[in-house]
Amino acid sequence: MMAVAHGADALGVDVSPNAITQARRKAAERGSAARFEVADVLDLGQLGLTFDTVIDSGVFHVFDDGDRARYVASLASVMRPGATCYLLCFSDRQPGDAGPRRVSQDELTAAFRDGWAVASITAETFAINFQGSSEAQAWLATIERSDA
Numbered sequence: 001m002m003a004v005a006h007g008a009d010a011l012g013v014d015v016s017p018n019a020i021t022q023a024r025r026k027a028a029e030r031g032s033a034a035r036f037e038v039a040d041v042l043d044l045g046q047l048g049l050t051f052d053t054v055i056d057s058g059v060f061h062v063f064d065d066g067d068r069a070r071y072v073a074s075l076a077s078v079m080r081p082g083a084t085c086y087l088l089c090f091s092d093r094q095p096g097d098a099g100p101r102r103v104s105q106d107e108l109t110a111a112f113r114d115g116w117a118v119a120s121i122t123a124e125t126f127a128i129n130f131q132g133s134s135e136a137q138a139w140l141a142t143i144e145r146s147d148a
Helices: 017-030 041-047 065-078 105-111
Strands: 011-014 035-038 051-057 079-090 116-130 133-145
Touching: 011 017, 011 041, 017 035, 041 065, 051 065, 065 079, 065 105, 079 116, 105 116, 105 133
Parallel strands: 011 035, 051 079
Antiparallel strands: 079 133, 116 133
């Protein structure tokens, strides 16, 4: 919703109708023009839209290797050449094994190998509320779509 406040046309998607209902309610309460649709991120082409910017906050790391490839192809289907994806995922720097699957920098680079350019991967943190923790180690990747 912050992007909309700065003049961007923004669309949020989730596979859960309940999550979309909550997001729409919050947007209305805040007077935001952000739009929200029920959609499968593994088939974003169903939206019939293309984007210059995509923000993935905590999606990539939920997929196994096969679905990661489907997710990357799905992103490619809706991102114009030159478009940028900002991807925040759980990092292999996070100790323990509770919570989402950890992702290495090499996995990010490999997933976005063909038709993409990984501009940067930097260490970040996720704000969480899990087992008394307030944050988890993450990677923030800036990834550019390099071809159609």
